[in-house]
Amino acid sequence: MxxxxxxxxxxxxxSRAQVVEFLxxxxxxxxSGHVVLRQGGEELQLHMxxxxxxxxxxxxEQKGRRGVQHxxxxxxxxxxxxxxxxxxxxx
Numbered sequence: 001m002x003x004x005x006x007x008x009x010x011x012x013x014x015s016r017a018q019v020v021e022f023l024x025x026x027x028x029x030x031x032s033g034h035v036v037l038r039q040g041g042e043e044l045q046l047h048m049x050x051x052x053x054x055x056x057x058x059x060x061e062q063k064g065r066r067g068v069q070h071x072x073x074x075x076x077x078x079x080x081x082x083x084x085x086x087x088x089x090x091x
Contacts, residue, residue: 008037008044030076053077
């Protein structure tokens with residue numbers, strides 16, 4: 001397997017409304033094919049091809065006294081040079 005390199009990471013508490021607003025904005029950026037992530041002085045530009053792999057995962061994890069932590073993970077993947085094909089559709 002190849003070596004994984006983390007280019008950017010952010011984790012912060014937000015209200016549900018703030019998360020929804022961010023996801024709508026992110027969806028618009030993905031649709032345009034260009035996403036820019038900024039935090040502090042850090043910036044990462046992503047050029048996204050027409051063909052993407054969408055992975056959805058839901059997990060529950062027991063966190064001791066705090067109880068069960070629930071997570072909904074949305075991962076978008078792509079490969080270099082994979083720019084042919086049509087739009088991504090929800091079903």
